[in-house]
Amino acid sequence: MTEQRAINGVAEMVATGLVPGDAADALRPVEEAFRIRMTGAMRGAVATPDDAVARQFVPSVAELTIRDEELGDPIGDDFHSPVKGLTHRYPDRVILHVTKTCEVYCRFCFRREAVGEEGTLPAPDLMAALDYVAVNPAIREVILTGGDPLVLSARRIKGLMERLSLIAHVDVVRIHTRIPVVAPEKVTAEMVAALRGARVWVVVHTNHAQEIGVAAEAALARLADAGIPLLSQSVLLRGINDSVAALEELFRKIMRLRVKPYYLHHCDLAKGTGHFRTTIAEGQALMAGLRGRVSGTLIPTYVLDIPGGFGKVPLVRDHAEPLGGGLWRITDWRGGVHEYRDPAR
Numbered sequence: 001m002t003e004q005r006a007i008n009g010v011a012e013m014v015a016t017g018l019v020p021g022d023a024a025d026a027l028r029p030v031e032e033a034f035r036i037r038m039t040g041a042m043r044g045a046v047a048t049p050d051d052a053v054a055r056q057f058v059p060s061v062a063e064l065t066i067r068d069e070e071l072g073d074p075i076g077d078d079f080h081s082p083v084k085g086l087t088h089r090y091p092d093r094v095i096l097h098v099t100k101t102c103e104v105y106c107r108f109c110f111r112r113e114a115v116g117e118e119g120t121l122p123a124p125d126l127m128a129a130l131d132y133v134a135v136n137p138a139i140r141e142v143i144l145t146g147g148d149p150l151v152l153s154a155r156r157i158k159g160l161m162e163r164l165s166l167i168a169h170v171d172v173v174r175i176h177t178r179i180p181v182v183a184p185e186k187v188t189a190e191m192v193a194a195l196r197g198a199r200v201w202v203v204v205h206t207n208h209a210q211e212i213g214v215a216a217e218a219a220l221a222r223l224a225d226a227g228i229p230l231l232s233q234s235v236l237l238r239g240i241n242d243s244v245a246a247l248e249e250l251f252r253k254i255m256r257l258r259v260k261p262y263y264l265h266h267c268d269l270a271k272g273t274g275h276f277r278t279t280i281a282e283g284q285a286l287m288a289g290l291r292g293r294v295s296g297t298l299i300p301t302y303v304l305d306i307p308g309g310f311g312k313v314p315l316v317r318d319h320a321e322p323l324g325g326g327l328w329r330i331t332d333w334r335g336g337v338h339e340y341r342d343p344a345r
């Protein structure tokens with residue numbers, strides 16, 4: 001297979017046939033609002049310009065439709081940020097936003113207004129964030145995210161792992177990344193060595209079996225062979241993976257690659273993403289369709305990140321009660337009650 005190069009922006013999407021030339025002008029405002037990029041691996045995984053891989057990365061004018069309920073910070077990262085670059089939402093864990101850069105820019109991204117800038121968290125801010133972790137013994141887990149933390153060099157990741165290993169109360173460092181799937185060549189021997197033995201769990205973002213090519217399979221094998229535990233997180237996306245068959249194929253495939261399906265996210269209320277969002281009832285029906293059809297080990301937890309920064313809840317009876325008319329009563333982990341309106345379709 002010919003190696004493909006990364007594609008940035010509408011003009012390159014047109015040049016590679018992913019966007020028709022006469023659609024380019026209409027997409028300029030999308031490009032001005034949100035970064036556009038897909039890797040060579042993802043370009044190589046596209047079979048037709050409207051398939052499940054292409055739809056995740058090729059911009060659409062539908063992104064210009066901002067619904068009333070959509071938010072710039074849909075999961076409320078900024079409500080719980082005691083120091084720059086760090087979110088402390090739950091007592092025992094923090095999120096460390098080490099970079100705002102990604103290898104791809106997913107059209108449905110929940111942080112689409114925050115990601116896209118080049119560069120990593122400046123060293124003084126990173127130091128302040130690590131100091132915050134060090135003086136808070138209740139923090140048992142540090143989740144590296146961004147952006148995509150594995151855009152950092154192996155040398156920087158190694159240094160960060162060494163710093164975190166000095167904080168005795170941190171049991172787990174969780175790395176949320178799309179790179180093993182979208183840019184598997186970046187999972188180098190040096191990167192694996194930086195992660196090995198560092199109390200690391202890698203959580204791989206993947207949404208469709210078609211995006212996991214041979215190189216991604218090899219990258220995941222390198223991580224698994226190094227003894228690094230692998231989990232997945234996927235986003236439920238209308239027109240991409242919103243069928244029992246698509247989810248089954250994805251979860252069977254990643255399980256075979258030693259990746260345990262962990263979370264299926266209800267698509268967050270990020271601006272311009274309404275065309276990707278299913279209703280909660282549709283998501284619950286898909287989960288019910290998987291039950292019994294596949295082993296329980298293949299079934300992730302279907303979750304909603306409550307808008308406003310109230311954390312995740314599994315979309316099951318104890319936490320999500322339908323009130324009719326698309327309205328839901330959502331109960332968060334502290335017992336707080338929130339109304340959530342499923343967007344009208």
Ligand code: SF4
Binds near residue numbers: 102104109115147
């Ligand atoms: S890789 Fe993750 S953070 Fe980056 S654009 Fe995609 S969903 Fe957003």
